[in-house]
Amino acid sequence: MTALKLAVVGAGPSAFYTVSRILSSLPAASARDVQVHMYDRVPAPHGLVRYGVAPDHPEVKNCINKFDQTAQDPRFSFFGNVLVDPTSTSSDQYPNAVPLPLTSLFPHYTHLLFAQGASQPLLLPMLPQAVAALSLVHWYTGHPAAPSTPPIPIDTIQHLTLIGHGNVSLDIARLLLRAPASLEQYNDLPRPVLHHLEKSTVKHVTIVGRRAPAQVSFTAKELRELMSLPDVSFEPIDSALLNTARTDDRLDRPKKRILDILSTGSKAKFGSTDKAWSLRFLRSPLEWHPGKKQLKLGQNSLTAHGQAEATGDEELFGTDSVVVSVGYRSEPSPGLKAWFDQTTGRIRNSNGRVMDSFGRVVQNVYASGWAATGARGVIAASMHSAYMTADNLLADLQAPVAEAVLSPLATDPLCGVPSPLHAAMGQVAGYDDWRTRAL
Amino acid sequence: MAPRRHTSLRTVPAYAFGPSRSLHTSSVRLHGPIERPPPGTGIKVTFQDSKGNLIKTVEVNEGDNLLDIAHEYDVDLEGACEGSVACSTCHVILRPEDFDRLEEPSDDENDMLDMAFGLTDTSRLGCQVKMRRDLDGLVATLPSATRNMFVDGKKAGKH
């Protein structure tokens, strides 16, 4: 069998699930011929499981136990604090990371897996002064590139507007609205973050979306959780809006259940609590003047295909801060050029096999998780993508894809890691380093 | 080719990256190996793949859940959140007659099932299905693992 020396860019769940499937499918006796080197630009592994999943959802992070097992495999090595294929933006964000050009990996590996996720938040050009939700997430998860103070002045503002009807908006709303005392139990919440939350003056969070109740992207679990908070209430939704949503015969079970939760509303009666939240539908932000504390919203109607269409009507909406959470794309770094699809913002692939701009599979180059699928879906979705990629890589080891474009990687790889790393050993973090030393 | 492992890289000198913090995973329930009953005395459970091919039939004790059972007998069922009803990776599809004999799934379980791939009317989270004597002979189907979900361009599917 062909020897496998695999370089993995990124150490999030899709990287680990891909590698765990590959290693468990190849006999351990293959140790001499199989090696996996996993690189991440932050010192600690696990990607968004560590720096994305909300600190009050520790059970979601149990998948780390499986990743730990994979990391113990003698064929596996982790290199943290290594920025693969740097750009000017990422070099600014990760000044302490060791830069490693993508091409420097080629002579050292037979296979390459892109699993670097989709880390660039989509911004709204009409709201240049709004804050990206990801910077808030990075702050409350203690991401190494985040500042130590919250990116919005939560100790002075009363009303926050989030743009985007997704789970990240619900996470942010929940963390800002739930009683800080109830957060103390979560060890993953950095204590300085907790202290800032204790001083928060935020009383109301409004989440604005361009479409209607049946088109939301958040999930029932997160919605129910927010509805169940004891001292937070939800402003009831206009029943006409809900009734219209219900008439759509394309509704699947998850959507129907979300509409049910929306119509039941919060456990606490609206108005009976100090803190509250609301959802606004069919609104697109047009302009935001932090000085005037006014957000201009354009009204939309829904087309027959469920798309938002501007009606031309506008309204002003008073708010103290605006945070945007409308999705992510992967970073088009220079080495990815031939394989990156600018339209979709991810790496072009067919079931995990990376393709060039002509749609031809590139031998021995793979992608999984959000880098391959775009930024959608929970960890389970990333896992499925990862397993599909792993299965295809394993199949290709036996019988390479006919018609594939020749790989830029080596058939007889140099041993060890690329030379730019040799001089920077002291900066590279090992898999368990975050447990034992200040990262 | 015999690439050497560079173990020296893993024991790097201390380097300060920022504030120290630790990350904990909740250990709501650890995967303790469940006990296998003496042959011929247990409740029978059958696992099959999405095409209906038999994976295996095993014997288990009352109270064991389908996720633990799958792990004990090396059936490929994921449990990313380790039974905390927070992941949907332990999704199994039951026969209507088995499904009806179980208590209704809780709201929390249904919320997670809503995110499962290939959700059906008789889907359950394996970690939430506890075996009982009267469920003897239960059949759990693993949902299809191969999906051509994400394909760019025209050359879709298998090569």
Ligand SMILES: Cc1cc2nc3c(=O)[nH]c(=O)nc-3n(C[C@H](O)[C@H](O)[C@H](O)COP(=O)(O)OP(=O)(O)OC[C@H]3O[C@@H](n4cnc5c(N)ncnc54)[C@H](O)[C@@H]3O)c2cc1C
């Ligand atoms: C805020 C937020 C909260 C979420 N909460 C949940 C939840 O509660 N439950 C759930 O199931 N799913 C949740 N998700 C979704 C889940 O996180 C994703 O499905 C999953 O993390 C995607 O995995 P991935 O490995 O593809 O990418 P990531 O997890 O993003 O991992 C990518 C890794 O690559 C590294 N990297 C990036 N670029 C480079 C580079 N140039 N060089 C080296 N390393 C690089 C990054 O540092 C990162 O560690 C959440 C997502 C977000 C954004």
Ligand code: FES
């Ligand atoms: S193991 Fe996560 S929901 Fe069952």
